[in-house]
Amino acid sequence: MKKGSFQWMKSLNRTIILNKIRRDGPISRAQIAKETKLTPPTVSSLVSELIEKELVVESEQGESIGGRKPTLLIINSDRFYLIGLDVGAKKIRAILIDLSGNKIDKTQTLISTRISKEDLLILIKRTISDLTNAHDTKEVIGIGVGMHGAIDVETGTSLFAPGLNLRDIPIKKVLEMEYDVPVIVDNDVRAMAFGEYWFTDEKKDENIVTVNIGNGVGAGIVLNGKIFHGKSDLAGEIGHMTIDLNGRTCSCGNVGCWQTLISGPAIADAAKRRIELKSKSMLIDMVDGDLQKIEGKTVYEAAIAGDALSKEILEKTGECIGIGLTNLIHIINPAKIIIGGGVASASPIILPRIKETIAQRGLTQQAKSTPIFCSNLGSYGTSLGASALVLGEIFEGDISVVD
Structure with missing residues (x-):
């Protein structure tokens, strides 16, 4: 598995431009500058960097309004890849996607009963290896994990996984040490909710709730386009x-x-x-x-x-x-x-x-x-949502315009 540079993408203005191209591309440099309030030289310079890094490509020329036709920009979706994991009580589901959310591959691993947290972490890493070994040329820039139970989101630690009767599993720490890419860990239902927001909400309604009804009942709440965690990650x-x-x-x-x-x-x-x-x-x-x-x-x-x-x-x-x-x-x-x-x-x-x-x-x-709907993301919905956690950080992090 090749590793890409996640942090390089996360500068404020690069994030603004990347998200603008993702949402509205094909789009011209001039239109980006006009709609983001960034200066044309800043946009031109950063777009050149994004093209050099192969994150953005020039796709076609737009309509002229009295001069040379502008060159339009789109995200180079298949340049970088993400992994999403759904760690449940009985199995781990993993998915590999590109920057547009297209599914490249998927796999799942059964979890044995009475597993230790050390063995669970080994199993998670084995699942990732099973997924990536067939795609060793893909450049992975991040891993998202939807973990059932109570999560400390800041540290990426599973505080209690009731289906496995395990506590204090340092998922983020172990995976970042192993793969040297950013890892985002959240509750499985919140990950599913963000996947619904990211992949199926065409109008991007910013306040939506996903309710998961299975062996238990939980909710993922997206407010103003962000997952709502509450004071101590108990929301939902x-x-x-x-x-x-x-x-x-x-x-x-x-x-x-x-x-x-x-x-x-x-x-x-x-x-x-x-x-x-x-x-x-x-x-x-x-x-x-x-x-x-x-x-x-x-x-x-x-x-x-x-x-x-x-x-x-x-x-x-x-x-x-x-x-x-x-x-x-x-x-x-x-x-x-x-x-x-x-x-x-x-x-x-x-x-x-x-x-x-x-x-x-x-x-x-x-x-x-x-409006009330039933999810159509399927059995890998939480895995897909976990990968969306990383996409959200790349394209819609907490940013302000700095020019």
Whole structure:
């Protein structure tokens, strides 16, 4: 794996120009100067450097407005590459992309049970090697990591990975020492949310929320085009907001958390309870009478096959999701909400009920009509989002114009 110079790109004015070309290219030098307020000599000098470094190329000539036709500029997308990692409880997914987000390759590695943090770091490095060995001519400039659980974003440390029962994993430190490129580590749902913002939000709505509903429930919040972390990186733990004061006990120890009503295990538990109370369902035959084999996915498959009980449970789940999302809309008022995770696979049944509930409970007409979508980034959505964390630093870092 060849390594590129990330820091060289990060000077203020280079970042401004790179982002302008990325967003609006093909674009001329004169137009860049006009729209960024940088002086023409500054733009000309920095564009020359960017061309020399092969980050930018001249693509074609624009229309003349009374003189020589201007030469237009675009990002040289396939010059540098990024790696995105999704470190879950059972597997590591990795993706290699170019600067335009085009997927070059992907791979995944299974994580064994009872793994140590030292062995996990070795496995992460092996996954990166598996991905890059076939592309050893690619010049990689950064690695993004979406890690499940609690993260210290500043140090890139996994404070607690509940699915692996591991604490204090120095991901950023170890990977930067190994590969000598910048590494950005964040929570997996926040990485997924930034991927939604970066790769699928064509209008670049700056305030969006992605809610991941699977074995647990979490959210990634993008405000003003930046991931919102909160005071101590706790923002987004919406699965643990209380919805039912008399509800079931959550894994966190509290009672009536949203997660106890809408997660995959919650859907499966609801089906088991109803069957134990003598409700009829084809689920019984689907699991050969062993109710412990019922999963959220099983309930969805039964509902699609016409099982009335399963459909009823999923519709109730959609209503509960809608209640929680209505609360979220009233607090954050996002431009749109994206739903990801395994439960989103049941969108044909749950999405209409979600929208119906929000339409009933929203405070204003605008709140009632908040756009709700299911993610289409696929199983590598978090990996792609992790790579977007690096793209965001390159193209949209916290900058001000200095001329």
